[in-house]
Amino acid sequence: MNLQLIGQLIRLRYQLLWARTRTRNGKIAWFIAGYLLLIMAIMLLALGGLGAGMAAVRMGKAERLAQGLLTALFSSALISSVMLGFGINAAFSDVELRRYPLRERERRFARHFTGAADPFWFLFVALELGLATGLYLLGASYLPMGILAVLLLYVCNYLAAQVVSLLMDRIQRQKGGSIVLPILIMALCFLPSLLMPKLAKNPALAGQAAAALRYTPSFGAGSLMTRTDAGALHGLALLLLWIVGLAVALSALERMPPRRPVAKSTRIRWDSPFDRVSALFGREHGILVAHWLRFYFRARRFRVQYGLSLPLLPFLLLIWTRQVTRHGDPFSAAVGVFAVSGITAGAAFVVNQFGYVGGGFRRYFLFPCDPGAVLRSSSVALLAACAPYPLLATLTWLLFAPVPFDARGLALLLASAAFGMFFFHGLGLWTTLYGPRRCDPNQTMGNDLSLAGNIALIGTMLVFLMGPMMVGQFHKGILTPERWWVVMALAALAVCLYLFSLRRAGAIVVARRERLLAVVEGKA
């Protein structure tokens, strides 16, 4: 085993990570991430671990509490890794590693070792070690066993993330995979919300569910951490079995070549729905709008996001409004869901419209047209693509609304959708210009937006979803069908903001084109 070379590759991996922080965005992200991590680490190590340990020991339920916390951490790491791409994006692919004098086994080892050595995993290891230390200080754990449990769970977590992401990649490459995968993800995401009421009503079922969890890696780690009898051995065996099983599954998946799509016809087809739709926008804009629509719907990432929104909105509308019925006003919650209904389908593209274009970006400045028109048509194309979703939300609301039908209420909800859509698409123009990031249009999962893009996207989603509920909570009577005109006025303001941004952004594209070119073509 060429350990020296593998060590050099890990060093290179960290040098590359460090190099990314040299950009301004990188420095800001690094600062914020470091600050948050420090606070989180201090709080969780000191309070989470010790507090959990104390509570567990006092209640005499150290094992159950450790198992619960480890399950939460394991799931969080798995979801963050698979959905956001942290910790599993291989720094070096097998093809890249072939240039080094490494055998196949060494290449695989190097690939996974550099992946497992990602700083992302160290955060979770730190949190789990905090728990082990807390339990040890309160006499509920034997520290070496706790550390062993944490390390084995870390390996298990990494392997599970790799297996799940590879599995998703393989499904996605199957015919119809772009539709099947989002539905599977949505079903998994909403499963707990659907099951919880049933489990609460039926304690026997809850017991069965808990019994099934005994065989999960985090429960095994919890037992190994807190017990000194045969239970610890059972936990150790369980963890080892999981590691072996996941390693075998990973190896099998890696050997299974991804299916390459084969086109049925090689004949050129001229007529496309994109051209027909974009003919509505006039000659010059029509050509550009058709181009953008074609580009977006050809990008795998856009297709997945677009497809994911199809089940997401009805689910969100139904579950969100029903859950808050117990604590608050379902109508306020619906206002929030409608506000995001015109956003979710292409959010990442809205805040980074040039970032996915790659080398083709410079064409826009070579064409005999105003480059501002390129951004305007991109925005209009995204707006057109997102527009059907508020209608889907309306249909769902009309069929399943938990409150009696009120035409003024429906007008308010539609105004909320218009407000959300125009506000966010307006904001997206600015982040496209001032926070661009070179991204892969075919990478289906992971978060590759800039700091500004992330703040705009996540911030807007949270404010839109939570804001109306909080307003409804503290200022009762504002978001009611009787006050439909309040949101209508906001929607009108958002339209003005969008039109102003559209007009202003055009000139800025030309002024910032050198910077944009450098970022989009990967030179900055």
Place this chain on the structure above:
Amino acid sequence: MNVPTEAIRITNLVKKYGAVTAVENLSLTVPSGIMFGFLGPNGSGKSTTIGCLTGLLDPTSGQIEVLGERFDANSAGLKRRMGVMPETLGLFEPLRAHEFLAFVGRMYGLDEATTRKRVTELLDALELTDSSKVLGEYSTGMRKRVAFAAAVIHSPEVLFLDEPFESIDPAGVALMKQWLHRFTEQGRTVFMTSHVLETVERLCQEVAIIAVPGKLVWQGDITTFGREGAIVFDGQEYDALEPLFLRLTGERRVDLNWL
């Protein structure tokens, strides 16, 4: 060859990136109806100059005229008369070749029927008729052919080609050369960069050589090689472009004992 006017005139062009000077006081003229080679070592400012000439970059100072008109990034009318094959090719990877070319043709103002006809003919001639693949799945040579087709689809009067022949197979290169010859015979101009000096010597009538940082060190008629057998520079005779280029850009000889 009858050279009626100047296709390109660059006067005191300067391009700076902060404190770094990429192009320093570059002045040159390119006559119409010829193939003009723009040469220089890596990092000498060739692509930056082409960026300024095609409106991608704003010059820090200096003036550019194309086809007798002052050119800047907003010169839409002039851009319509120019064709560009950028160094990075400028392709939209998720599109198919015919979709990309049709888009380019339409953006340059061709009507739908003409665009379709030209796209079909270009793809046929460049052997790119298989529409089952998107551009991202094409080989480097095929991508280069598509970029070349995109540069010529609207029959421009001035053609900027940045490293046009690298990675293309001999048959493809021969076809492109044939098209370029016919192009200049009609009085149109080709402004090209290349590191393959033999190709430049065979194709171009005039050459400009720049050295770091974007300084013109030589410009002249290289048909002299064919007519008189050699070019005299600084009292010394050069029988080919390569030795002249190496002399002008500073030939380096470094011996590595272990190699």
